[in-house]
Amino acid sequence: MSTDTDRPLWLSGHMAPVPDEIDAVGLEVTGTLPDELTGRYFRNGPNPLPGNDSGHWFTGHGMIHGVRLNGGRAEWYRNRWVRTKKLADNSPFLRDDLTFDRAAVHANTHVIPHAGKILALVEVGFPYEMTPELETVGPCDFGGRLTTGMTAHPKQDPVTGELLFFGYGFMGPYLTYHRLSADGELVESRDIDVPGPTMMHDFAITENHVVWMDLPVVFDLELVNGSMPFRWDDGYGARLGVMPRHGDGPVRWFDIDPCYVFHVGNAHEDEQGRVVLDGARYSPAAFTAIWSETGGPVSEVPAADAKDPATAAASTGSARLHRWTLDPATGKATEEALDDRGVEFPTHDDTRTGHRHRYLYTEADGGAIVKYDLRTGSSTALELGADMAPGEAVFVPAEGARAEDEGWLMTIVSDRAGKGSELLVVNAADLSRTASVRLPRRVPAGFHGSWIPDA
Ligand SMILES: [Fe+2]
Numbered sequence: 001m002s003t004d005t006d007r008p009l010w011l012s013g014h015m016a017p018v019p020d021e022i023d024a025v026g027l028e029v030t031g032t033l034p035d036e037l038t039g040r041y042f043r044n045g046p047n048p049l050p051g052n053d054s055g056h057w058f059t060g061h062g063m064i065h066g067v068r069l070n071g072g073r074a075e076w077y078r079n080r081w082v083r084t085k086k087l088a089d090n091s092p093f094l095r096d097d098l099t100f101d102r103a104a105v106h107a108n109t110h111v112i113p114h115a116g117k118i119l120a121l122v123e124v125g126f127p128y129e130m131t132p133e134l135e136t137v138g139p140c141d142f143g144g145r146l147t148t149g150m151t152a153h154p155k156q157d158p159v160t161g162e163l164l165f166f167g168y169g170f171m172g173p174y175l176t177y178h179r180l181s182a183d184g185e186l187v188e189s190r191d192i193d194v195p196g197p198t199m200m201h202d203f204a205i206t207e208n209h210v211v212w213m214d215l216p217v218v219f220d221l222e223l224v225n226g227s228m229p230f231r232w233d234d235g236y237g238a239r240l241g242v243m244p245r246h247g248d249g250p251v252r253w254f255d256i257d258p259c260y261v262f263h264v265g266n267a268h269e270d271e272q273g274r275v276v277l278d279g280a281r282y283s284p285a286a287f288t289a290i291w292s293e294t295g296g297p298v299s300e301v302p303a304a305d306a307k308d309p310a311t312a313a314a315s316t317g318s319a320r321l322h323r324w325t326l327d328p329a330t331g332k333a334t335e336e337a338l339d340d341r342g343v344e345f346p347t348h349d350d351t352r353t354g355h356r357h358r359y360l361y362t363e364a365d366g367g368a369i370v371k372y373d374l375r376t377g378s379s380t381a382l383e384l385g386a387d388m389a390p391g392e393a394v395f396v397p398a399e400g401a402r403a404e405d406e407g408w409l410m411t412i413v414s415d416r417a418g419k420g421s422e423l424l425v426v427n428a429a430d431l432s433r434t435a436s437v438r439l440p441r442r443v444p445a446g447f448h449g450s451w452i453p454d455a
Helices: 087-089 285-292 309-314
Strands: 023-026 029-031 039-046 062-070 071-080 109-115 117-121 128-130 135-137 165-167 173-180 186-191 210-212 218-221 230-232 240-245 251-253 262-270 277-284 322-327 333-339 343-345 358-366 368-373 380-382 388-390 392-398 407-416 419-427 433-438 449-455
Touching: 039 117, 109 449, 165 230, 210 262, 210 277, 230 285, 240 322, 251 333, 262 343, 262 358, 277 285, 277 343, 322 343, 392 449
Parallel strands: none
Antiparallel strands: 023 071, 029 433, 039 062, 039 449, 062 071, 109 117, 117 128, 128 135, 165 173, 173 186, 210 240, 218 230, 240 251, 262 277, 277 322, 322 333, 343 358, 358 368, 368 380, 388 407, 392 407, 407 419, 419 433
């Protein structure tokens, strides 16, 4: 009989941490790995030390799982904790003098390449540089220029190669915009005026703008001794902001219905100069549900949903794909649900970040990868089955691709019963299975990753 029933969700089943670091070579491949997929797939996620309960899914120590592909072969798998100050000796993030040690963090959310470096990210701290073999180099503050945390969701401008990102603060400045040059130098930092400290997990860019999400999940000092000091606040309101990237023009704010968005899909400017943002939207009740499931403090169903008990009862902790259109001519935002299926981790062809995209890919409830065609409004799915848990599906364009969906999706899929994991490679055009790499161990459910091709 399983003892998992006594454990929190994040220590159970397919989310349970693994106890150690291992290496394996010569992995079994089913199907045919394309020769041109030569590089590394790295994926980050929380993995508390053995016997420890992090108290919240989001606060386990970062562990990166890596798979090396080379000319049709799967050469190795290895997993490594990011060797942060937090892992070394549980150094406090908040020092006694009320300053923050931004190297004393979990570095558990994403791992990205930029300017020849591989960075493990968590939003409240400095990035940690990793080697291609997954050894930890150390924290990176870009030569002392970075004085805030760094979101785990920076956006690379596909035209300029710059990396745009932000940091949020608990005590002010609450929001700071940053820009790294294509060669990795921090060349701009700009404080942004927002009413208060919120959990801002993601943002979006367009060709000419940055899109902010100022949403009602607020920092609460009284919760600071808990694991994630944020709670829903009906009184905060919800706004999207459009800020010119070039020059120092003001942010234009658009009120929207209260919701929470961990992840955007993409954003672009349309022919009328409107800013269009796609994202995975949690209703207030859905946010409350997922925040509670992942270990966060939840005291009540937000009023916006409490008015309708039927809605509240039917709510699950799932997000739905939505599109917001922000019209500077009217100052109004319009909002449209693109589907009613529960989805998360939207991805797109990163060469179109900030530009009009036709396709989004998501992981979906019921154990599926769903592809949205935003031109036709249709969607297709690769149904893996309810007992399978796919993660974020990273899009890798084919060499010389002409169609936007010419390429592959890469995702780690785990059996919910804890039996094992595979790196699944899917043809993005028709969602057929291209290849599967059997991993030598179960990989816990995690957050985000990247395909890092050989230079
Ligand atoms: Fe994320």
